[in-house]
Amino acid sequence: MNYSCSRYELKCNDCGKRFGNQPLSACPDCLAPLEVAYDLDAVRGIFTRENIAAGPPSIWRYAALLPIPDGFQPDLPVGFTPLIHAKNLGKRIGATNLYVKNDAVCFPTLSFKDRVVSVALANAQRFGFETVGCSSTGNLANSVAAQAARLGIKACILVPADLEAAKILNTQVYGARLVRIDGNYDHVNRLCSQIADEYTWGFVNVNLRPYYAEGSKTVGYEIAEKLGWKLPDNVVVPMAGGSLIRKIRKAFQELIYLGLVEEKHVRFFGAQATGCSPIATAVKQGTEDVQPQKPNTIARSLAIGNPADGPAAAKMIRDSGGWAEDVSDVEIVSGMQELAETEGIFTETAGGVTTAVTARLYAHGRILPDEITVACITGNGLKTTDSLVGHYAEERAIRPRLADFGDYLRELEGAQELAVAGDIHGN
């Protein structure tokens, strides 16, 4: 089960030993995580602005720097989501060059996990796995279930028992086997590692993890391309396991090395919920010693108390001159509302984390107003509607008559005047 490829192979982050291509996530010698290493010079003539522009409007336009089998025929047009100039949000929080990378509309399952899953499943097929699985806080479950259905691979997905209803349904509907585990994500993840040792299954975020994680690089490529092949000054990224932020940096470094963008020092900022902030806490304390936490936050897609890539993420954030912040559940909901009200983008709780943290970074002067800054929105608000329950009153229904509508408007205006007069928070 070891496949050769001239473009890339697995390499130990610590000892540098190389392993070809196989379903393996850690170095047997030093136990450090493996990463996909590329022969960048070999793709220099292929991975060009022109070739990319001529490619499909999906992540597969960057195929030359993704760890997929030679001759791989992409099945689905994943990714290539909008990058929006967030002028209105910017006005509210004091930013003139703020952009939002919007994976809330990622194809097929409305989160950035679609990117990593499509790369993982390409490798699951190459390695001949008939069943794939994952431990998930929800978005990953949705994406594995949907893409496995399309590819005709069996899926067995393990989630914490208390997951949001919409994320559970959005896994079951694809016909996947969903196993609810009595515990939090860290319990589920540990169990998956044990299952991967015992059964010959491809776990996208366990034994296929090095390939899987590379899919996140496409967020970085898309940011650069959609900025007109420029790098931003700052990137704000939500952190669960800590992988996405590192892979965006890897993408930027590859683009610099290959000359697709000019060299630039990009600062990376991490966003977490206060109720699960092991990486942000480490960054604030100036350490890479990430202390596990027991998660307690509505941002369940970020609720990983013992993040696999936490220490590396903390280090790279500090090395870049960036910072990390964490926000309360109340601020998370406000962040979701703020992004919706200003930019018309409805994001899930994790996006509320990113938005609220971004606002704070501007408020504290850690990001300056005119710096080009990209905030990464990674999932859709329709998956976490529970978090908004009770935030909007159900108003009485009115009869379908013009006179009733007029009365209703007058009542509203009266209420607003009263509210303004009494300095009460109105509508």
Next chain:
Amino acid sequence: MNYSCSRYELKCNDCGKRFGNQPLSACPDCLAPLEVAYDLDAVRGIFTRENIAAGPPSIWRYAALLPIPDGFQPDLPVGFTPLIHAKNLGKRIGATNLYVKNDAVCFPTLSFKDRVVSVALANAQRFGFETVGCSSTGNLANSVAAQAARLGIKACILVPADLEAAKILNTQVYGARLVRIDGNYDHVNRLCSQIADEYTWGFVNVNLRPYYAEGSKTVGYEIAEKLGWKLPDNVVVPMAGGSLIRKIRKAFQELIYLGLVEEKHVRFFGAQATGCSPIATAVKQGTEDVQPQKPNTIARSLAIGNPADGPAAAKMIRDSGGWAEDVSDVEIVSGMQELAETEGIFTETAGGVTTAVTARLYAHGRILPDEITVACITGNGLKTTDSLVGHYAEERAIRPRLADFGDYLRELEGAQELAVAGDIHGN
């Protein structure tokens, strides 16, 4: 408030009278609906395959044939959604050349309504409306609320009081004023017409309707472009008001006239829920006399009992040699599940209608297996999760231990063997 434009203007469908560009939906003389008429020859040199390919990955690549003001700067990258070769669904229902047009991932609010709203709001701004509104079965409400928020226009949205919770929340979150009306969509719609006469508001599907409806043409353009500038043999389209199916045909006719595709006779098939099937009933009865119905179906986004474009849609379907079908609520849920299980696409109830109707059209031999057929999926399943409540059992949670997982799998296998042995419907 009458704006001149060399490319297009409003024209009466019946008497042919022209009206320039103004917020007006019906001919004052003969009361027939107005439609946007283009000087197609004037855009012949502009609306080319090459120019379109060089345009942005959004509906604005087709701007030359959209009724937007000259010099209009698109604000958001709406549309340009995937067209998927539905190989698995095809296998299940006996089709080899079936494609799915997937507006379940349309930017920004996950339905094809984003297309029409962006064109409508461009006109609302041109005509100087400070408040926009709509009557809606849900998707339109979401899109108007989101896009108005982004553009900084006030929005007042009227919906039937019993709308799905997710669609209500997905309107309120953008800060729009949502007015619940005690009645069905047809009541709401009538009230909106009266409001539009009384207040100087821009109602996207009332006084801005001719512009609004043109946004639907982009579905047709995208289908043709993504098929490699070819027209399909058949298109299956869900019908609420009956506008979308007509505009897809208009798009195809324009493409033929301008030489972007070869002339081809395309057959159009309409899909409705049995609980609200006025157009399908008329088609089956061989008449254009569409009898209003009182809607009673879980496909609430299609629940328009008195469809504005019903007679015209019925006529064009029959003229094309197509057909219309309607399916029960049970079949709608099965259709949603079938599309999810085979293609990994989670659609709302309306998409279940389209999928179930498509299956029936193949089963009845109205569409032949190898004909190139496109089924239009217009919205996302996360908006109508209520329809699936009770369809998936909540299984007991297991402890995070390998032994417990093994027991669980063995139990499952046992249950499946029993199910097979006893011919009971298992997992």
